[in-house]
Amino acid sequence: MLNNIEIVLLFILAISISLVVFSTKLSLQKAYNISLITLSASFVFLLQDLGEIFSTLIQKDIFNSMLIYDSFSLLFILIFLLSSAFLLLISKEYIFDHKYFKVESLIFILFSVWGMILLSMSNDLIVAFIALEIASMSIYVLVGINKHKLKSSEAFFKYLVLGSFMGAFYLLGLTLVFIQSGTTSFIDLAKYISTHEIEQLYLVIVGGLLIMATLMFKISAFPFYAWSLDIYDGAPLPITSLMAGIFKISIFSVILRLFLSDYISLKDLYDPLIILASIFTMLAGSFLAISQDSIKRMLAASSIVHSGYLLIALSSIATIGDSASYSLVFYLIAYFLSSLGSLGVLSMINSKDDVTYESLKGFASTNPFLALMMSIFMLSLAGFPSSIGFLGKFYIFSSAIESSLTPLAILGALTAFISIYYYFKVIASMYFHKNISVLLTYSNIKSYIIIFIISFLVLYLGIGSSYFTYLPGTNDLTEFSKSIINSL
Amino acid sequence: MFKNYLILSILLFSLGLIGAVSRRNIIIIYMSIELMLNAVSIMLVSYSSFYNTNTGVVLSIMVTAIAAAEAALFMALFVTLYRKKKSLDTSLFNSLKDTNATK
Amino acid sequence: MLSNMIFIILATNLLISSFVMISTKRVIDSALSMLIALLSIAGIYATLQSSFMFITQIIIYAGAILSLVIFIIMFLNIKDKNLPHEPHKTRDMILTSLVVFPITAVLIYFIKLSDFSNLNEKTTSSIGKVGLELYQNYVLPFELISILLLISLVGSITLARKEKDV
Known part of the structure; x- marks a missing residue:
């Protein structure tokens, strides 16, 4: 069967x-x-x-x-x-x-x-790598699918070269782990780590570090963030959405599994590095996002900042364990809804050039529905109260404070304030300018319905479920995220 | 003796790393990445031979296959790059940087 | 003693030819020194008495992948003027080696530090045993690799195909 x-x-x-x-x-x-x-x-x-x-x-x-x-x-x-x-x-x-x-x-x-x-x-290092390669090779091809545009081929070139370069590091890490412990299975590895002293774990630690470096590259965390902006920009919009939203979540799923099931006793060693990575990821992402002119590049840069928030949750897992991991899962759900929605609205605009702040001016008067939806997603990404993004940030920062990482939580809140600048700039240019927008939009009723469903979910899971207590809502979602962690 | 093999493969990996980072010729970058994967393979095969198991050889077959899969995509990359720019210089591909203007 | 001598000769040959590979200017020189490096790696597999990897290395790397690279070099008909202009190549390589050196040193240090107990004498691994291991314990990665190869095949055709302007 x-x-x-x-x-x-x-x-x-x-x-x-x-x-x-x-x-x-x-x-x-x-x-x-x-x-x-x-x-x-x-x-x-x-x-x-x-x-x-x-x-x-x-x-x-x-x-x-x-x-x-x-x-x-x-x-x-x-x-x-x-x-x-x-x-x-x-x-x-x-x-x-x-x-x-x-x-x-x-x-x-x-x-x-x-x-x-x-x-x-995946429950094995080599299976995880091959699955990662299957997903990322398909994405390499998708990034370069527009052969007539130089930007697209260039993004393909950068992603392929950097991706296979970092893949070699993963393989080196896998090999170092393997020659020390003699196994690649997550279960046996956890057994090996818990039964051996630190003297017999050096290569496992170094190998784990190299594996983490590759995974950090894939989620565009600090030392490797610079690539992602160009690649997200060069790819066609639906593919950017696929990379920034869905692919990033899948990488976090394998990071969480690695962290929660295997490297439990080694988490203390990696923790300072993850904290450092999250600090610089948030700062660098915010700096990049402020300076962008095109909306697509801004969203790509802000997705780096969101990786930083997720790394905060990852670093507090070491101290308080499960309650931090459910905040990570909840934030992943919040992030995927908002980023899918915002990039989706952008892909419904029929424009030959990049959509910039300038060309969005007066968008609310020509297309009030999409402007409203875009504003909801921007509010959620900025972490404005009453949206799911707020709850996600709230859980992450409170779990960081709980695990005595208060400075990190303060820095996170600070970058969230900075993010209000570039997210609200979108809303401001849509609503507070009298220009007539020249942007045309596709009018496909199904797409409008889906966008509406996503924005409804963003608001409902943020605030609405406290009014309709008899329907499943936020509390059930957090309970569910708590319970799935136990299944690991 | 086992450690000598490991050190040799680490040295080979570093040589590949230097080549991949410092050169600007795309084909040489590709060959450097292949060199890094080969270094990993040496490590796995020597483990297999010294510990008298076959797992290392099997893993190094996987590494070879992954390298082959990457090779196919790289060949497509060389053709598209050369068709567009008539050169193998990676630094010519910087049109994405130009839009990075801060106003 | 003899096997040590052979290992040292092969290793020196490997390192020198890979250094030539990463530092030479013309692509075809680089590809040919890569060939020497790959053949020395095959020799190292022979000193490890791994007959299967020895033959795989020669057939797949030296035979297939490298001849593909050389074919592409010939196919694109790369002239010297089309090669990248790299005026600061030596400086770049020295700077990069300065960055890479600590990583290498740390890795070698940890390898020196860790103890590998219960090492056996080198034993010949037969192809039959490798096949059994592959199909008994690693059948899932083996199947997944086939899908990975399919994806890269279709992907490279999709990308390299010429198309009419739209």
Whole structure:
């Protein structure tokens, strides 16, 4: 008998491979419909696993406990499937309007989601790396899909060279861990670390550091943040959304699994480095975001700042453990909703050039609905009270204070104040200028509905659920995030 | 003796690292990255041989396969780069930096 | 004693040829010294008595990947004037080595420090045992690699294909 998740994995894989085979015969419309149905059907199918906390090893005998399926990975898998389906729905017009989107692009979106699902389930260092490569190689190709634009090829070049360069560090780290401990499995590694003295762990520590460096690169944390702005800018908008929103979350899922299940006894060693990384990530991201002119680059730079907030939560895990990790999970949900929404609104604007603050002036008078939605997402990203972003920041900062990292929490609040400047500048230029905006928008009713649903979720999970106490809401979400941590 | 192999592969890795960071020719950068992966492979195979297991060899097959997968994408990259710029110079690709203007 | 001598010769050869590879100006010189480096690595696998990796190294790296690189160099017909102009190459390389040196030193220091107990004598690993290990314990990564290769195949065709202007 197959588990539900195995059926889903095989289903998505079969669909993507058959799309590869029939890619010349299918029209873009048909391929779009097929991939949308695949993603949403898998989402609906997996919803039946919600509920009880569980943890199973997939095909334990054949796969040698290399894949694990638990409530923790289920939450992340649901996020990936839902957000990629939303992404396709929101950017439908964008995909059909830009001729460089072909059937292949949809195949690579499916493959990257498949790799991310596998990444959140991986229970072994080498499987995690191959899953990471599957997801990121698909994204390399997607970044360079617009061959007629120099920027796009250039982003592809940068991402490919830097990505495979950092991949070599991961492999070196894996090897150092392996030659010391003789295993790559997370479970055996945890056993090895807890039963050996520090003298026999040097190479495990150094190897873990190299592995962390690669993962930090993928979430564009401090020493490696500079690349991400150019790459996010060069990629087509839906792909930027895929990288900044969904891919980053999948990396955090594997970081959390590594941290909570294996490196428990070594967390103290890594903690100062993570604190340092989070401080500089927040500062550098804020500095970059202030100086940008184009909205897309600003959102890309601010996603670096959000990585910094997530690293705060990661560093407080060492002291207070579980309650910090649920704040991280909650913030990931908040971040994915807001960034998907804001980049989605941006991709609904039909413009040859980049959308800048200048060209957004008077947008509220020509398209009040999208302007309102954009303002809601900006408020949520800035962490304004009554939005989900506020609650997420609140949980992260309070868990940082609880673990006596008060200066870090203060710095986080400070960068949140700075972020109000560049987020509110968007709202100000949309509402407080009398110019008539020349920006045209796509008018696809489905995309509007999805944008509305996302903004509704942002507000409902932020404040609304306290009015409707009989409906599931924020408290249930935090309870759920707490419980899934226990399934690790 | 085992440590000599490890040190050799660390030295090889560092040589690859220097090449990948300091050169501007894209094909040489690619070959330096391959060199880094080969260094990792040496480490894994020597582990396998000194500890009398086959796991290291299997992992180094994985590393080789990953290197092959990256090679395919790099070949596509060389072709697109050369078609656009008629050069292999990575520093010519800086149009993204130009838009980084602060006003 | 003899095997030590062979190891030292191969290692010196490997390091010198990889240094030439990263420092020479013309791509084809670099590719050919890469070939020597890869063959020395194959020799090192032979001193480790790993017959399978020895043959894989020669067939896949020296045979397939490197000839692909040389083919691309020929195909693009790279002239000397199309090579990057690198006036500060030596300075850049020295500066980078100064940055890389501490990393190398730390790694070597930790390797010296850690003790590897219960080392065996070098033993020959047969292809059969490698295959059993691959299919018994590492079947999932093996299958995933095939998908990774499919993705990179389709991806490189998608990217390198010429298209009409739109």
